[in-house]
Amino acid sequence: MNTFQYISIAGKLERLINNNTYPVGDKLPSLRTVHEQYQVSIGTALKAFTLLADKGLIAGREKSGYVVLRKSVAQHPLPQGVSTVSGIREITVSKTLRKATFPAPGNTAFISFFGATPDTSLLPFNAIRRSLQQASRDLTGMHLQYETAAGHPLLRQEIARRSFRWNSQLSADDIIITNGALEAIHLCLRAVTQAGDTVVVATPSYFGVLQGLEQLKLNIIELPCDSAAGIDTAQLAHICSKFSVAACILISNFNNPNGVQLQEDKKEAIARFANRQKIPVIDDDIYGDLHFDIQRPTNIKSYDTNGWVMLCSSFSKTVAPGYRIGWCAPGRFTEQVSKLKAVTNIATTSIVQLSMLELLSTGAYDRHLRKLRVTLHKLVLLTTQAIATHFPAGTRISRPQGGLVLWVELPAGINAFRLQQEALAKHIDIAPGPLFSNSGDYRNYIRISCNHAWNRRVQQALKELGRIAHELM
Amino acid sequence: MNTFQYISIAGKLERLINNNTYPVGDKLPSLRTVHEQYQVSIGTALKAFTLLADKGLIAGREKSGYVVLRKSVAQHPLPQGVSTVSGIREITVSKTLRKATFPAPGNTAFISFFGATPDTSLLPFNAIRRSLQQASRDLTGMHLQYETAAGHPLLRQEIARRSFRWNSQLSADDIIITNGALEAIHLCLRAVTQAGDTVVVATPSYFGVLQGLEQLKLNIIELPCDSAAGIDTAQLAHICSKFSVAACILISNFNNPNGVQLQEDKKEAIARFANRQKIPVIDDDIYGDLHFDIQRPTNIKSYDTNGWVMLCSSFSKTVAPGYRIGWCAPGRFTEQVSKLKAVTNIATTSIVQLSMLELLSTGAYDRHLRKLRVTLHKLVLLTTQAIATHFPAGTRISRPQGGLVLWVELPAGINAFRLQQEALAKHIDIAPGPLFSNSGDYRNYIRISCNHAWNRRVQQALKELGRIAHELM
Numbered sequence: 001m002n003t004f005q006y007i008s009i010a011g012k013l014e015r016l017i018n019n020n021t022y023p024v025g026d027k028l029p030s031l032r033t034v035h036e037q038y039q040v041s042i043g044t045a046l047k048a049f050t051l052l053a054d055k056g057l058i059a060g061r062e063k064s065g066y067v068v069l070r071k072s073v074a075q076h077p078l079p080q081g082v083s084t085v086s087g088i089r090e091i092t093v094s095k096t097l098r099k100a101t102f103p104a105p106g107n108t109a110f111i112s113f114f115g116a117t118p119d120t121s122l123l124p125f126n127a128i129r130r131s132l133q134q135a136s137r138d139l140t141g142m143h144l145q146y147e148t149a150a151g152h153p154l155l156r157q158e159i160a161r162r163s164f165r166w167n168s169q170l171s172a173d174d175i176i177i178t179n180g181a182l183e184a185i186h187l188c189l190r191a192v193t194q195a196g197d198t199v200v201v202a203t204p205s206y207f208g209v210l211q212g213l214e215q216l217k218l219n220i221i222e223l224p225c226d227s228a229a230g231i232d233t234a235q236l237a238h239i240c241s242k243f244s245v246a247a248c249i250l251i252s253n254f255n256n257p258n259g260v261q262l263q264e265d266k267k268e269a270i271a272r273f274a275n276r277q278k279i280p281v282i283d284d285d286i287y288g289d290l291h292f293d294i295q296r297p298t299n300i301k302s303y304d305t306n307g308w309v310m311l312c313s314s315f316s317k318t319v320a321p322g323y324r325i326g327w328c329a330p331g332r333f334t335e336q337v338s339k340l341k342a343v344t345n346i347a348t349t350s351i352v353q354l355s356m357l358e359l360l361s362t363g364a365y366d367r368h369l370r371k372l373r374v375t376l377h378k379l380v381l382l383t384t385q386a387i388a389t390h391f392p393a394g395t396r397i398s399r400p401q402g403g404l405v406l407w408v409e410l411p412a413g414i415n416a417f418r419l420q421q422e423a424l425a426k427h428i429d430i431a432p433g434p435l436f437s438n439s440g441d442y443r444n445y446i447r448i449s450c451n452h453a454w455n456r457r458v459q460q461a462l463k464e465l466g467r468i469a470h471e472l473m
Numbered sequence: 474m475n476t477f478q479y480i481s482i483a484g485k486l487e488r489l490i491n492n493n494t495y496p497v498g499d500k501l502p503s504l505r506t507v508h509e510q511y512q513v514s515i516g517t518a519l520k521a522f523t524l525l526a527d528k529g530l531i532a533g534r535e536k537s538g539y540v541v542l543r544k545s546v547a548q549h550p551l552p553q554g555v556s557t558v559s560g561i562r563e564i565t566v567s568k569t570l571r572k573a574t575f576p577a578p579g580n581t582a583f584i585s586f587f588g589a590t591p592d593t594s595l596l597p598f599n600a601i602r603r604s605l606q607q608a609s610r611d612l613t614g615m616h617l618q619y620e621t622a623a624g625h626p627l628l629r630q631e632i633a634r635r636s637f638r639w640n641s642q643l644s645a646d647d648i649i650i651t652n653g654a655l656e657a658i659h660l661c662l663r664a665v666t667q668a669g670d671t672v673v674v675a676t677p678s679y680f681g682v683l684q685g686l687e688q689l690k691l692n693i694i695e696l697p698c699d700s701a702a703g704i705d706t707a708q709l710a711h712i713c714s715k716f717s718v719a720a721c722i723l724i725s726n727f728n729n730p731n732g733v734q735l736q737e738d739k740k741e742a743i744a745r746f747a748n749r750q751k752i753p754v755i756d757d758d759i760y761g762d763l764h765f766d767i768q769r770p771t772n773i774k775s776y777d778t779n780g781w782v783m784l785c786s787s788f789s790k791t792v793a794p795g796y797r798i799g800w801c802a803p804g805r806f807t808e809q810v811s812k813l814k815a816v817t818n819i820a821t822t823s824i825v826q827l828s829m830l831e832l833l834s835t836g837a838y839d840r841h842l843r844k845l846r847v848t849l850h851k852l853v854l855l856t857t858q859a860i861a862t863h864f865p866a867g868t869r870i871s872r873p874q875g876g877l878v879l880w881v882e883l884p885a886g887i888n889a890f891r892l893q894q895e896a897l898a899k900h901i902d903i904a905p906g907p908l909f910s911n912s913g914d915y916r917n918y919i920r921i922s923c924n925h926a927w928n929r930r931v932q933q934a935l936k937e938l939g940r941i942a943h944e945l946m
Contacts, residue, residue, distance in 0.1 A: 120614030128617065132609035132824065136602050141593030144601065144793035179652055183818035194690065195668045211816040217667065320617035322823040343684040345656035350795035351605065352822050 004294050005040055006047035013052060018071050028058060028066045054374050056382055072381065076388050078227040079258060079396045079409035081204065082441050085239060086222040088198050089438055091214035093207055096434050099417055101424055111461045112429040113448045116206075116256055116405050117321045121453045122375060124368040127359060128320060135354035143350040149342035151177025151327070152353040158360040159327055165296040166288065168304075174329045176338055177348045181286045181314035184328035186212050187344070188310040189247065191336040192280040193218055197246035200239055202231050204407070204436035204445070206256045209249060209284070220438055221245070227398050227407065230260045233269045240279055247280045252299035254287035257436050257447040258407040259400025261297060271303035280333065283311045287403035289318055289369060292377040297402070307331030315356060317404070318369060324348075325356045376404050379450035386459060387448070390466025392473055404451055407433075410444045414472045419446060422468045428461045478513055479520035486525060491544045497858055498851035498927075501531060501539045534847060535767060542854055549861050551700040552731060552869040552882035554677065555914050558712060559695040561671050562911055564687035566680055569907050572890055574897055584934045585902040586921045589679075589729055589878050590794040594926045595848060597841040600832060601793060608827035616823040622815035624650025624800070625826040631833040632800055638769040639761065641777075647802045649811055650821045654759045654787035657801035659685050660817070661783040662720065664809040665753040666691055670719035673712055675704050677880070677909035677918070679729045682722060682757070693911055694718070700871050700880065703733045706742040713752055720753045725772035727760040730909050730920040731880040732873025734770060744776035753806065756784045759799075760876040762791055762842060765850040770875070780804030788829060790877070791842060797821075798829045849877045852923035859932060860921070863939025865946055877924055883917045887945045892919060895941045901934045 013029075016022050029037075034045035049066050052058045058066045102114075150156065156172035163170040178184040193199060195217035201209070202225035213220055221239055225231045231250065239245065250270060253261045262270070274281040283300040291297050301311035310333060314326030325348070330337040341347070359365045383406060384397055396409040410416070416432035423430055433445025448465075452458045486502075489495050502510075507518035522539050525531045531539045575587075623629065629645035636643035651657040666672060668690035674682070675698035686693060694712055698704045704723065712718065723743060726734045735743070747754040756773040764770050774784035783806060787799030798821070803810040814820070832838045856879055857870055869882040883889070889905035896903055906918025921938075925931045 115619075117618065120617055123614070123617045125612075125614060125617065129609050129612055132612070133606065136605035136609065139598075139602055139605070141596070141598060144593055144596045144598065144795050145590065146588075146794045179818040179822070182816070186817055190688070208816065208819075215663070215813060215816050321619045322617050322820070324818065324820065324822045340688060343655070343681065343688050344659055345652040345797065346681075347795070347797065349652070349797045349822050349825050351828075352824060355824075 006044045009048040010051040017068050022068050024068050026068050030065045055378050077396045079407050082224050088219050091438050093210040093438050110427045114429045114431050116449050119452045127364040131355040131358035134358050147347040147350045149338045149347050155353050155357040166298045167302045170329050176328050178326045179324040181312050181326040184312040184326045187337045187340045188282050188330055190340050191333045193246040200245050200248040204257050207435040227258045230262045233266050249282045251284045253297045254400050254403035257405050259398040267300045268303040270300050274308040275306040281309050283309050285313045291402040383450045386462040390463045392470050406448045408446050414444045416446050426464055479517045482521040483524040490541050495541050497541050497854045499541050503538045550869045552880050555697050561692050564911050566683040566911050583900045587902045587904050589922050592925045600837040604828040604831035607831050620820040620823045622811045622820050628826045628830040639771045640775040643802050649801050651799045652797040653789050654785050654799040657785040657799045660810045660813045661755050661803055663813050664806045666719040673718050673721040677730050680908040700731045703735045706739050722755045724757045726770045727873050727876035730878050732871040740773045741776040743773050747781040748779040754782050756782050758786045764875040856923040859935040863936045865943050879921045881919050887917045889919050
């Protein structure tokens with residue numbers, strides 16, 4: 001019996017809901033019907049219904065089986081974005097950032113859709129506490145001394161083992177533990193560039209990476225990343241032939257902010273290109289573990305042949321942002337990155353590595369991940385529906401297949417910074433679009449994180465955001 | 474009563490020290506014992522001890538009477554070092570480092586005097602474990618999220634409170650928590666310099682800082698730091714008037730490797746100079762808490778008036794190197810450093826900050842420090858004595874008043890790298906002198922860490938090192 005048959009059954013039921021065969025309010029076929037028709041166990045049938053219930057499409061009713069609550073979201077149009085490649089530009093994102101208001105962390109009077117990290121209620125608090133207690137029991141004198149620059153060997157091994165899931169065969173020696181993914185990207189950049197060099201970055205992209213590039217005094221060329229198709233690999237090759245490019249930073253899966261996932265052929269083409277042209281490609285796969293589909297997606301690194309792909313990721317989006325455990329697999333630059341790590345801050349804290357090792361090796365991480373992925377999928381769907389309902393006509397919304405952010409294009413006249421200001425007055429926060437590019441694009445875009453457990457307050461806040469957007473038209 | 478009876482008593486005690494009845498590091502009879510046995514007043518007994526203390530033979534310890542520092546043999550001469558200022562130089566220390574063999578961490582077959590961190594047996598293992606257990610009990614959801622870039626407010630407050638001890642009045646807002654002191658120095662350098670700038674560094678100095686400068690593509694001017702007198706502040710002023718200097722890195726107390734402590738007037742002069750000339754001075758005070766004297770020494774920051782002194786330190790030398798908790802007080806550059814921290818690795822791990830806060834706020838840190846300082850003082854004295862006994866005539870040894878390293882100048886013909894090679898063959902490791910400068914100086918110098926609990930194996934190793942040095946003459 002296929003373990004994942006329940007997903008296929010759920011998919012069939014979902015289509016029957018969407019095509020009005022089972023309209024809102026009607027009863028679905030019973031568990032017994034599914035059991036008999038599809039020759040699956042009652043347990044499997046139950047799992048199919050539970051999946052739909054978790055997505056908020058149906059609900060169990062006492063003695064009357066499952067009832068349809070709503071269709072899964074109508075396909076709204078995707079955000080458009082820019083289409084032309086920028087020239088080589090100095091980075092000035094910090095000027096844009098000065099225009100933005102940043103939320104005070106931990107201020108519970110606010111409901112913040114700003115940060116791209118799960119709310120505390122979605123994190124595995126008890127498992128983390130247990131892992132810390134275990135780590136303090138496992139503590140030996142050795143752990144008080146400097147860890148090696150590369151990090152705890154067993155933690156590196158656990159991460160290397162996970163590479164099997166994205167069709168790589170990394171070993172512990174390929175991995176370097178860092179203080180989060182941003183440090184990983186930073187070290188990789190420092191290994192392959194120097195001030196004044198040019199780096200190709202997809203646009204829109206995470207402002208933290210842009211700030212990092214700015215601090216390293218690098219120039220950038222912004223390569224359009226379409227909300228549906230991702231980057232154009234021919235365009236990438238063209239840029240690299242026309243300009244002297246020191247490195248590229250690309251996101252394999254669920255690009256922050258526009259959610260796009262590169263298709264397999266593009267991942268492969270980029271890896272082939274990097275290795276042939278000997279251009280280091282930093283493959284930021286920080287959202288890869290948060291896939292909504294069953295299968296963990298591959299990344300560009302999966303197709304790396306000669307070590308020109310430098311994979312960066314972390315557990316900040318899945319376990320705890322405050323843990324600061326990231327890692328990279330910098331391919332042929334592993335030794336350089338390791339040395340840079342050593343001269344920058346010697347090594348990453350041992351104790352948190354021990355705790356993370358505990359979470360991975362006991363399976364607690366995977367158990368948590370399974371739950372978190374379903375929850376985030378549901379939140380993304382519910383938030384999408386709320387935006388589609390409350391925001392002005394003409395609003396376009398990304399359709400991420402993983403991660404936890406939505407990229408929202410508002411009708412052209414709406415200024416994202418003004419929207420943020422008005423929202424802040426109502427104790428709601430969002431991330432204005434211009435933060436996600438160096439060229440001041442995306443003035444009428446916002447990023448909304450689906451990072452809160454779904455409740456009335458969240459629903460009200462999204463409704464309020466829609467009202468403000470209407471007013472600003 | 475004979476007025477000079479105290480001199481006779483002091484003489485008796487001195488003979489007991491010289492004939493090893495009270496060896497270095499041991500406690501002398503108490504004041505009360507002298508008072509009772511010799512039928513003299515407590516005041517007279519005190520005068521006898523003070524006389525020996527004035528000769529530098531013994532030292533008073535809080536609550537534990539007087540401890541033997543050294544025999545009244547002739548003091549060994551101090552290492553000499555270089556006396557001329559280098560021009561502006563590119564940093565090439567990594568080439569020198571390639572010549573050195575680095576010890577495999579945790580290889581217990583070796584006895585390593587290489588690292589400048591206390592051996593695990595000297596660290597507060599139980600207090601650390603307790604603090605971690607308490608931290609995991611105190612853990613709240615908030616701690617799973619990113620800490621602010623500056624760090625945990627209460628930890629910053631605890632550190633700010635400690636500034637009272639070195640005659641500063643820092644507040645929590647002046648402090649930024651980092652992943653160790655090296656990261657603190659790195660961030661401070663990045664805040665005030667850019668690639669190609671020139672930085673003044675005392676020589677000899679810690680190779681980790683030199684490597685950091687090299688990675689940031691900075692040039693240096695090496696300023697001689699005499700084993701007795703420290704740097705010449707007039708020379709520093711002269712260099713800064715002659716060249717365009719972007720920053721200086723100086724060590725207030727117990728310079729690694731030569732142990733020298735800047736006198737008060739020099740600390741004050743440097744701070745005054747930095748503020749008048751508007752040249753940022755990075756004040757590396759990582760060893761300041763490991764003073765052998767009762768009083769915690771001041772630092773250059775103690776005399777800062779307008780925020781041009783950027784103080785850097787950590788708990789790596791006192792609590793646990795592997796904890797990676799350092800901090801800086803970057804004066805007028807606090808905001809820039811905080812931003813750099815945010816774009817480099819967002820924040821320092823929350824959980825370790827909680828544990829460190831626990832160690833500081835419960836007094837466990839201070840209790841440990843009192844013990845550690847006495848232990849390290851004893852180790853420094855015993856190691857000095859062993860070197861003076863076993864090494865070739867003409868060997869010169871530093872006389873640090875804090876920290877845990879000795880800087881040893883061997884007779885001119887002895888090559889430090891060869892000495893290291895021969896020692897490694899005997900499973901002993903030391904740090905060769907040329908690592909501590911950019912110019913390949915100190916070929917016949919070595920740094921020996923007094924980082925192991927004193928035992929027969931350590932004594933044998935020092936004897937063996939002496940034998941090898943004799944052979945290499």
